Amino acid sequence: MNDRMPKDIIVVSGLIKRFGSFTAVDGIDLRIKEGEIFGLLGPNGAGKTTTINMILGLIDPTTGTITIDGFNILKHREVIKEKMGLMTQETVVDGDLTAKQNLEIIAELYDMKGKDKDHAVDNALEEARLSEFRNAKAGSFSGGMQRRLNLVKSMIHNPSILVLDEPTTGLDVQNRVDMWDRIRKLNKNGVTIILTTQYLEEADSLCNRLAIIDHGKIKALGTPAELKKMVSEGNVIDISLRFEDIEKAANAIRKNLGVDVKITADRISISAGKEDVKQLSKMVALLEKEKIPIIAASMHLPTLDDVFIKLTGSTIRDALGEQQSNASKVMWRR
Amino acid sequence: MSNIFTSTLKKAYILYKRDMLIFKSNIRANLVRTILFPLIILIFFSNIGAVAHNVPVGVVDLANNANSYKFMQSLYASEGGLFTVSTIPSISQGMAEVTSGQVSLLLILNPNVGTVSTSTGILAYYSSPDASTVDGILPTISSVAEEYYSGIGSKGIIPLNAKPSAPDTEFVPTLTSGLSTDYEDFLVGGVIALVAVFGTLFGGGFTLITDKQLGNLKALLITPLNRTSVMLGKTIYTLTMSVISTALVIVISLFFGTTILMGFVGVIWIFILVLMLTLGFTGISLIMATRVKKPEIYAIFTQTIALPLWFLSGAFFPAASMPAWMRAISTVNPMTYAVDGIRDVMITGSYPLSTALPQIGILAIFAVIMLGLAIKLFKVQIA
Numbered sequence: 072m073n074d075r076m077p078k079d080i081i082v083v084s085g086l087i088k089r090f091g092s093f094t095a096v097d098g099i100d101l102r103i104k105e106g107e108i109f110g111l112l113g114p115n116g117a118g119k120t121t122t123i124n125m126i127l128g129l130i131d132p133t134t135g136t137i138t139i140d141g142f143n144i145l146k147h148r149e150v151i152k153e154k155m156g157l158m159t160q161e162t163v164v165d166g167d168l169t170a171k172q173n174l175e176i177i178a179e180l181y182d183m184k185g186k187d188k189d190h191a192v193d194n195a196l197e198e199a200r201l202s203e204f205r206n207a208k209a210g211s212f213s214g215g216m217q218r219r220l221n222l223v224k225s226m227i228h229n230p231s232i233l234v235l236d237e238p239t240t241g242l243d244v245q246n247r248v249d250m251w252d253r254i255r256k257l258n259k260n261g262v263t264i265i266l267t268t269q270y271l272e273e274a275d276s277l278c279n280r281l282a283i284i285d286h287g288k289i290k291a292l293g294t295p296a297e298l299k300k301m302v303s304e305g306n307v308i309d310i311s312l313r314f315e316d317i318e319k320a321a322n323a324i325r326k327n328l329g330v331d332v333k334i335t336a337d338r339i340s341i342s343a344g345k346e347d348v349k350q351l352s353k354m355v356a357l358l359e360k361e362k363i364p365i366i367a368a369s370m371h372l373p374t375l376d377d378v379f380i381k382l383t384g385s386t387i388r389d390a391l392g393e394q395q396s397n398a399s400k401v402m403w404r405r
Numbered sequence: 406m407s408n409i410f411t412s413t414l415k416k417a418y419i420l421y422k423r424d425m426l427i428f429k430s431n432i433r434a435n436l437v438r439t440i441l442f443p444l445i446i447l448i449f450f451s452n453i454g455a456v457a458h459n460v461p462v463g464v465v466d467l468a469n470n471a472n473s474y475k476f477m478q479s480l481y482a483s484e485g486g487l488f489t490v491s492t493i494p495s496i497s498q499g500m501a502e503v504t505s506g507q508v509s510l511l512l513i514l515n516p517n518v519g520t521v522s523t524s525t526g527i528l529a530y531y532s533s534p535d536a537s538t539v540d541g542i543l544p545t546i547s548s549v550a551e552e553y554y555s556g557i558g559s560k561g562i563i564p565l566n567a568k569p570s571a572p573d574t575e576f577v578p579t580l581t582s583g584l585s586t587d588y589e590d591f592l593v594g595g596v597i598a599l600v601a602v603f604g605t606l607f608g609g610g611f612t613l614i615t616d617k618q619l620g621n622l623k624a625l626l627i628t629p630l631n632r633t634s635v636m637l638g639k640t641i642y643t644l645t646m647s648v649i650s651t652a653l654v655i656v657i658s659l660f661f662g663t664t665i666l667m668g669f670v671g672v673i674w675i676f677i678l679v680l681m682l683t684l685g686f687t688g689i690s691l692i693m694a695t696r697v698k699k700p701e702i703y704a705i706f707t708q709t710i711a712l713p714l715w716f717l718s719g720a721f722f723p724a725a726s727m728p729a730w731m732r733a734i735s736t737v738n739p740m741t742y743a744v745d746g747i748r749d750v751m752i753t754g755s756y757p758l759s760t761a762l763p764q765i766g767i768l769a770i771f772a773v774i775m776l777g778l779a780i781k782l783f784k785v786q787i788a
Contacts, residue, residue, distance in 0.1 A: 127627055129626060157624070165621065168423070177628065180419055180628040181628055224624075225624075
């Protein structure tokens with residue numbers, strides 16, 4: 072094997088998970104390379120969390136196999152648990168315990184003791200910039216401090232793979248940027264990172280590769296640039312219109328210009344291809360002729376949002392609310 | 406194999422330590438919460454003079470003469486809703502009815518009743534759980550006796566604890582009863598059981614459900630951790646909580662003037678009974694915690710189970726005063742046996758192994774079933 076070529080550290084094949092009659096994960100194949108930041112995108116309830124729970128060994132697949140660093144997850148649960156770390160969307164710290172106690176408990180659960188444990192705890196506190204607050208109750212910390220504590224807590228056993236389930240949800244801008252830096256730094260130190268997020272710009276800037284999942288299936292997989300290319304070779308044209316005009320405008324453009332028009336809440340968007348500028352002026356002229364007032368028109372390179380709309384038919388936020396309750400019900404009921 | 410065993414224990418201990426650290430971090434609030442409940446119950450309820458209605462009184466008329474007939478008529482005349490009199494053909498049947506709670510007070514009219522010189526003309530028997538009820542009607546019955554048989558005097562009715570020899574009958578008293586009891590002493594046994602059970606419901610099961618809700622459980626389960634450790638840790642934590650709350654209730658009730666007739670040995674018995682009861686209810690609370698999503702729902706469910714069981718255990722009022730169908734439930738209610746045992750230790754002052762072993766045995770069976778189910782259901786839940 073070529074040693075510059077990173078090996079596949081996680082291999083998922085034919086993964087299916089059913090809860091009763093509901094199929095949460097419907098035949099997923101994935102190869103995650105050692106040392107990469109891999110993103111999983113998709114509306115909640117799409118099967119992201121279920122996939123991650125199976126990779127973490129928290130739930131067993133209905134069929135399919137997962138191997139991590141060559142170990143089958145069902146046969147070597149204990150070995151794999153030592154290799155994996157998890158930080159969930161909710162900040163999980165014991166508010167009634169001090170920062171130090173929080174870390175010590177987890178370190179002990181990973182069978183650390185004596186000097187090793189103290190060393191790991193001290194390092195973690197330092198890393199999270201919480202050394203001077205080591206004996207303060209975690210409940211008294213700000214959201215950002217708790218989040219940092221949470222991150223070092225999930226890293227206390229030096230896992231080679233870290234799963235971050237929406238790590239920046241609910242953080243303010245400073246803390247989000249700080250979290251991104253930390254994630255990049257961990258990755259630079261050789262940690263493979265699996266990231267789910269609902270911020271597509273976050274996935275865009277952090278992930279080496281990403282997969283878009285919907286209805287339990289992988290809809291697309293590749294680098295952010297590759298995925299964007301799927302939408303359009305050139306720019307995407309967005310035209311904002313009055314609500315009542317949208318349908319009419321879309322039909323007019325489809326009929327006269329013969330291009331594919333996507334409709335979202337308050338605008339239409341068109342993948343313009345190479346002749347984007349020419350297309351835009353044609354459209355503006357057409358709408359003027361039809362006496363449809365244009366509120367705004369813009370041209371931009373495709374974003375992951377556009378990829379997402381193309382693949383799942385809705386924006387990521389539209390899908391959030393309705394599916395969230397389903398997802399959590401499925402998780403715990405069984 | 407033994408490796409798995411020791412590692413399970415070790416992890417359980419770490420989880421237990423975590424729960425205890427959380428408990429300790431709010432120790433004042435937690436202790437006050439534990440004290441408040443029994444304190445309020447004792448303050449408000451111990452001063453209730455147990456007002457009795459239609460207390461069943463059985464009379465065995467061994468004399469069967471004119472005097473006893475007149476006494477009976479007098480007794481019927483003074484019932485007044487306070488008690489109801491029935492006649493019972495034999496002493497053995499009478500004693501059986503006292504024991505089973507069908508009658509609260511048994512009067513035995515000796516053949517020599519009404520003859521001037523005897524002091525044991527009428528014997529009164531009751532079992533200790535009914536003591537407070539009987540206290541309410543004894544004065545009336547005494548006065549009937551005195552009024553009618555002026556020669557007998559106040560010694561005519563002797564409480565059972567005096568252990569009279571009954572020369573005129575074949576009967577040898579087998580029931581033992583403590584010193585005169587009042588409702589407070591009666592209540593303490595029930596309060597100990599109640600506080601232990603409520604402490605249990607808000608112990609391990611409750612922390613498990615909050616751990617689940619806040620995501621802590623997931624964070625713990627991704628560490629190399631046997632799931633049985635989680636159950637074990639929560640169980641040990643719950644036992645600790647019930648030991649602490651029992652100790653507090655005992656101290657409080659001693660302040661209220663309650664006595665534990667069996668002394669220090671009695672305290673040990675109480676702890677054994679409470680721990681056995683706690684184990685079973687820990688199982689129930691853990692099953693609930695694995696089935697239910699929200700703490701509020703958990704609290705409603707568990708209280709719906711615990712409160713009726715408490716009422717039907719004879720903790721608040723004697724089982725004798727319940728209708729038959731309720732008494733039937735109380736015999737299959739594990740809490741009944743804990744309350745009975747604690748009360749024997751505190752009020753009766755004797756807890757022979759022949760009583761202790763069956764009672765503790767029933768609690769142990771209850772515990773094994775509930776904890777077994779809890780471990781099984783927990784595996785199904787998340788594994």
